[in-house]
Amino acid sequence: EPEVTQTPSHQVTQMGQEVILRCVPISNHLYFYWYRQILGQKVEFLVSFYNNEISEKSEIFDDQFSVERPDGSNFTLKIRSTKLEDSAMYFCASSISPTGTDTQYFGPGTRLTVL
Amino acid sequence: AQTVTQSQPEMSVQEAETVTLSCTYDTSENNYYLFWYKQPPSRQMILVIRQEAYKQQNATENRFSVNFQKAAKSFSLKISDSQLGDTAMYFCAFSHSGGGADGLTFGKGTHLIIQP
Numbered sequence: 747e748p749e750v751t752q753t754p755s756h757q758v759t760q761m762g763q764e765v766i767l768r769c770v771p772i773s774n775h776l777y778f779y780w781y782r783q784i785l786g787q788k789v790e791f792l793v794s795f796y797n798n799e800i801s802e803k804s805e806i807f808d809d810q811f812s813v814e815r816p817d818g819s820n821f822t823l824k825i826r827s828t829k830l831e832d833s834a835m836y837f838c839a840s841s842i843s844p845t846g847t848d849t850q851y852f853g854p855g856t857r858l859t860v861l
Numbered sequence: 862a863q864t865v866t867q868s869q870p871e872m873s874v875q876e877a878e879t880v881t882l883s884c885t886y887d888t889s890e891n892n893y894y895l896f897w898y899k900q901p902p903s904r905q906m907i908l909v910i911r912q913e914a915y916k917q918q919n920a921t922e923n924r925f926s927v928n929f930q931k932a933a934k935s936f937s938l939k940i941s942d943s944q945l946g947d948t949a950m951y952f953c954a955f956s957h958s959g960g961g962a963d964g965l966t967f968g969k970g971t972h973l974i975i976q977p
Contacts, residue, residue, distance in 0.1 A: 777962040789952060791964025801962035837906060844962055852906035
């Protein structure tokens, strides 16, 4: 069964450094999403992406964040200058159709630790 | 903006028992989608069940079923014949049906523990 994959599984970085989290969505999916989950808290939506542009973003997704689909398979989340509060689990998800009409399938997540 | 509330931070039942997890939501929309996701200790989010608001019939998936009360804005998950592998965090989630790539809105989750 096709899966969403994410790399790395765990990333440790120093405050102020740039990080890029990578995701490979399911191959025939067209809609892509990033979520984050701070330890012990609920999952929060960051951004969605469709047709090579951002479709929707939350208040969390400020200028420090960016997303890109550099080729036909990868979908990346970049944090330009990491802060301690960026430490969280970051989940990528994808779907064939717009939200609701189709299920979002989640990847296993990347645990980001900012020191 | 819509909100999703899960009022049970943790629940514990014996194996083989039936357990119901509660979820309420608030929205002004008439059509939308509701989901239950499971997050086991491995932390990957897995879809358990999905409900379309315009369908009156409650969704079922094997041992999992929902009680969808649209007027009350309630969407509870019932797990029958619970198994040790059901131990996990369970998140209720809401999405619009507007046709865009809208993000899911999650509740805070319920930690379900199945005791042997």
